[in-house]
Amino acid sequence: MRPVVAAVALEYRDVFSFVKLDVNTQPEKTTEYNIRGTPTYIVFRDGEILPDFIIGAMPKAKLVKRILGILEIEESE
């Protein structure tokens, strides 16, 4: 786990949970979700996949903004 992901997972552990799936060892879900590169992030809520994948590594702030945007959560300053 890269530091950015670890930090986000730690900081927002009360909002969402981070899980990871290795594309080399778990080809079934990789194929199912048509994953073309890593890292790729998909957000699930209540068993449903939310639109917009997050593709590629990015700074922590941007990653957080994208995730919260998908979850439609506004973070207070």
Added chain:
Amino acid sequence: MKKITFLFLTTCLILTHLTVGYTQEADIETLRASDVNADGVINILDLTLVAANFGTTPAADQTPNTNVNGDGTVNILDLTLVASHLGKTVSPPVMFISANPATGSQLTMDDTITLTFDNMPEDVTVSTGVATVTDKTVSIMGPFDAGALTLTITWTDGTQTLDYTIRPPAAFVSANPVANSKLAVDDTITLTFDNPPEDVKASTGDATVTDKTVSITGPFDPGALALTVTWADGTQTLNYTIRPLATFVSANPVIRSQIAVDDTITLTFDNPPDDLTVSEGRARIIGKRVRITGTFDAGALALTVTWADGSETLTYTVRVPDTEAPKITSGSVNDGDKEVDPEALRRIEVTFNETVTGNMALQTVAGADVGWRGKVEGKKGTLELVRGKELDNEITYVIAGKVSDAAGNSTDIRIRFTTVSKTFETLFEVTDATFNSLVLGSEVPIMLEFIKDG
């Protein structure tokens, strides 16, 4: 004329005859009066002079004076007087020539006055002192009474009055500075006598006499001084050590700078200063340097330094004492932080509220040094990661050290932080098999990260 002369000479011969066999002890005055031409012998020439002036009335001060008996008229009595001493020799009057010391001068009570005559005087008497006649000199010895002296010397042929001032002898009483003390090259040595000294001379320096004191002024040569003072009544040798003048050269800290209440000010002179005092603090002389230590009062300081050769006022501003220890104002990690990402932590900074010196290290709780490079400089302390010394997960580390400010106030550093648990990342790894339960069955939103070799 020839007839008159013959008559006189005849009369003289008769008188001579009449006085033959008549001898009398004449006093010296009578004999000198009879030696009318003052050639030392009473003879026919004197008799002729009287005869030539017979019947006249010469003035008393006429020279030669033929009125031998002084009765006013030259008559037979004068002829008879001269005739009665014919053939006698007459010594001239002894005359006073000089006195040493000269009249009008000043003498001591024990001085000797020497009078000189043209011949040896007889029957010498003096009004004061004891007279000793030696040939043509008369020595008059005291002691004389101090004050005005009118000395009258009388001898057979005359009287002489001499005036002197008799002064008491001057004896050395004291010296200021006292002998064997240390003086500056331009100091003045003052000697005190019991009476005003005369003819004062000093082996070194210039001597000035004022009543009973003698001031001897330099400059004197640095080193040992044996000062010999000689005066009419004695001599005195005084030993001193002459020190060179001390001149202020510099001060450290420099004048007008800021100092602490307990600072030490060091003054430098070109020569060791003597008798140094300071208006504030305590002074200690070490050769050419003077160390002045506080405690000084906070605020403006006018420090006056006075020494034997001068004075200097040094101004400083004394800072209000700093008694507060340095404080940590911020840091990369704070005391009590938990779940610190060890991978993100490659440099730790701790910022203080003032400039400090000291040391800082990254340690384990047990006190073992982790091996990071610590440095304290300015207002910051830093810890730099050293390759191979990366932090582990789920470990409590301690930033330990001690820093001090310029005033010596110190602060112990102890910042504890704990790195994040490593189980955090492994807990949420899913597989195709667990996907449904962990992801789709989750009650909280799930962020699924597809990674390679994760």
